[in-house]
Amino acid sequence: MNSETAAPGPVPRPTNPTGHFTMRFSSTPRGARLARRLAGQRLDAWGIPYDCDTHHALTLIVAELAANAVRHGLVPGRDFRLALACDAVTVRVEVTDTRTEAVPVVATPTDLRDTGRGLLLVEHLADRWDWHPRRDGPGKTVWAEYVLPPAAGRPAAAPSCRSSTAAPGPR
Template identity: 50%
Template sequence: MKSEIAAQAATPPSSAPLLPPARIRLSSSHRGARLARLLVGQQLDEWGIPQTTGTASAVLAVVAELAANAVTHGRSPGRDFEVRLALTDVCVRVEVVDTRPDRVPQAPAPAPVGPVVDESTGGRGLLLVAGYADRWGWAVRDAYTKTVWAEVDR
């Protein structure tokens, strides 16, 4: 794993954004989560980070996991989630804002060594985020939302 979960305090981007950040508001559905990944891929292309690069692949994997978590665990009926994307000279920062500040992420357990005996199909998303991101964490900034963020170095 590249990093452990950061403290709950909001963490600013590693450096100032090079371009205006992108914001995408999507429905809290599985279709919205899939669309988040597609739209982030388009934004990375527009910023000159082709989807074939390692940076883009890592960012897209992080977006897929965080968006899936937002619609699965952070959903409130009738409320959308938001994906924010910022490009700095150091990294690509992803923020996913959902509507369940009461459900905060738990640091993933270290990956087991040896064969996996647990056949469950869930519960490994944040382990993937920790593996792909160079830094990640979460913050509750108000009574209505929670932000889970991740940074992938360029």
């Protein structure tokens, strides 16, 4: 993104106040990567630009949930599904896989393992998250909701979007 298209300040409200995106992906690392990239494009199209903290947080949530679906929810020959829903206040991310086992417990920050911290990131970045059994077949859906920062003119509750050439503000 160039500096002419990104204005510093609070993240703008999505230009399309409601949006839905759903797609199935192969349960492979390549499928998880594609899910993250397409989610990023969709968020940008909805008015949440690439070069802002909100976009980065949401794409990281998608990346972690998709990676978990590939690593822990894999049933050979079955895909996972990514669904995004956006309104003027909240973005909801849902990742559905076909494995019926419950979502593992979130790792603690003091856990010394090299893996298993993806849900800890999701818990930190999302305002709410949980999981439920899949409604349309075997498996489960892990979801996370991210409340968008206030519109311009009101105090921001989250870091603002910045152009790629702007100096980072205080955090």
